[in-house]
Amino acid sequence: MxxxxxxxxxxxxxxxxxxxxxxxxxxxxxxxxxxxxxxxxxxxxxxxxxxxxxxxxxxxxxxxxxxxVPAVLKGKWMDGKAEKEIEIRLAHRKSENIWEALIVGETLRVGEKIYFSPVFQAIVTHADPEFPFVSLQFNLCCSELYNQIYSLGQPVRYEYINQxxxxxxxxxxxxxxxxxxxxxxxxxxxxxxxxxxxxxxxxxxxxxxxxxxxxxxxxxxxxxxxxxxxxxxxxxxxxxxxxxxxxxxxxxxxxxxxxxxxxxxxxxxxxxxxxxxxxxxxxxxxxxxxxxxxxxxxxxxxxxxxxxxxxxxxxxxxxxxxxxxxxxxxxxxxxxxxxxxxxxx
Missing domain, CATH: 3.40.1780.10 (QueA-like)
Structure with missing residues (x-):
């Protein structure tokens, strides 16, 4: 900042x-x-x-x-009828199953879903075009949610880190x-x-x-x-x-x-x-x-x-x-x- x-x-x-x-x-x-x-x-x-x-x-x-936490997660979402890959970056934990997150390079609307694995997904519950973060409600919470994040995520890496x-x-x-x-x-x-x-x-x-x-x-x-x-x-x-x-x-x-x-x-x-x-x-x-x-x-x-x-x-x-x-x-x-x-x- x-x-x-x-x-x-x-x-x-x-x-x-x-x-x-x-x-x-x-x-x-x-x-x-x-x-x-x-x-x-x-x-x-x-x-x-x-x-x-x-x-x-x-x-x-x-x-x-x-x-x-490894805050960079990659998943899939339906853009119309086409399935596309998407990256999100967790920003702030708001409750046991809701996080604010940055959607990288895409704009998602309320109600759209992101699929990270067959057992792990999230739905957009709030989005504001004037604000960088959306709210994501995950289908898991507490230790089960963290287990998936730690299993699938990568740590945030800055531009000066070359690997x-x-x-x-x-x-x-x-x-x-x-x-x-x-x-x-x-x-x-x-x-x-x-x-x-x-x-x-x-x-x-x-x-x-x-x-x-x-x-x-x-x-x-x-x-x-x-x-x-x-x-x-x-x-x-x-x-x-x-x-x-x-x-x-x-x-x-x-x-x-x-x-x-x-x-x-x-x-x-x-x-x-x-x-x-x-x-x-x-x-x-x-x-x-x-x-x-x-x-x-x-x-x-x-x-x-x-x-x-x-x-x-x-x-x-x-x-x-x-x-x-x-x-x-x-x-x-x-x-x-x-x-x-x-x-x-």
């Missing part, structure tokens, strides 16, 4: 990470890490498995436990709750070994879920701004309690990913307290947003003019962020979900 307050820069094509780290011969937790000090603007360059060196006993890391990679490369090691159609990629660099190392130091770990929606819409005629992107979230009781205790004890809340920041700040009360809750958020965070919960951020490197950069500027002044990104480009950091990492603290 494009930024409302665009931070623009030139990103050379060779800095787009087209290959998972594991296929480049390094472990997922051995990608590079740029550390930005949000107080003085200084930067350090290290590797992600040294993350514990920058966190303190009593800090709390909050991770997004949403699991990536298909298995779904496992689009999962974090701790993902548990299926629902994201694009990987919550900030958590990808964590390994269980690193998580145990952090806990051994006294850094606590907690989880939320935010199911990411579809932002890559393939066609330039569609543009969904940050405020139009509603995503489902859940904060468990144990996470809310852990955040409250950490704050009271003077520890820092380190959000892993923009999804976690948006979830925590959506649920935050005026005094920064937080309670267990579920809902939908379209919260847009920018440089003048006062963050009530998150003290630091672990994230990937974001493309020019991306709305995620507006969120980062709530943690660190945009001139500092711009200089750090120029430094990352000079040092040949890799961008996107298979690339290197950034800690702002």
């Amino acid at each position: 494009m930024s409302i307050h665009a931070m623009n820069f030139y990103l050379p094509d060779d800095l787009n990470a087209t290959t998972p780290p594991e296929r480049r011969g390094i472990r997922r937790d051995h990608v590079r890490l740029m550390v930005i000090n949000k107080e003085n603007g200084s930067t350090e360059h290290t590797h992600f498995h040294h993350l514990a060196d920058y966190l303190n006993k009593g800090d709390l890391i909050v991770l997004n436990a949403s699991r990536t 298909p990679w298995d779904l496992d490369y689009y999962q974090t090691v701790f993902a548990s709750s299926p629902g994201s159609v694009e990987m919550p990629s900030a958590g990808r660099a964590f390994s269980w070994e690193l998580l145990f190392q952090l806990q051994k130091k006294g850094v606590q770990i907690a989880y939320i879920q935010l199911h990411t929606g579809l932002s890559y819409l393939l066609d330039d005629k569609w543009h969904i701004g940050p405020r139009e992107n509603f995503e489902e979230y859940h904060i468990p009781e144990e996470t809310a309690i852990a955040i409250q205790k950490t704050k009271k004890a003077g520890g820092r809340i380190i959000a892993v990913g923009t999804t976690v920041v948006r979830t925590l700040e959506t649920a935050a009360m005026e005094d920064g307290d937080i309670k267990a809750c579920s809902g939908w958020t379209n919260l847009y965070i920018q440089q003048d947003t006062e963050l009530k919960v998150a003290d630091g951020l672990i994230t990937g490197l974001h493309e020019p003019e991306a709305s995620h950069l507006d969120l980062l500027s709530a943690f660190v002044d945009q001139p500092i962020l711009y200089r750090a990104y120029q430094e990352a480009i000079e040092k040949k950091y890799l961008w996107h979900e298979f690339g290197d990492m950034n800690l702002i603290i």
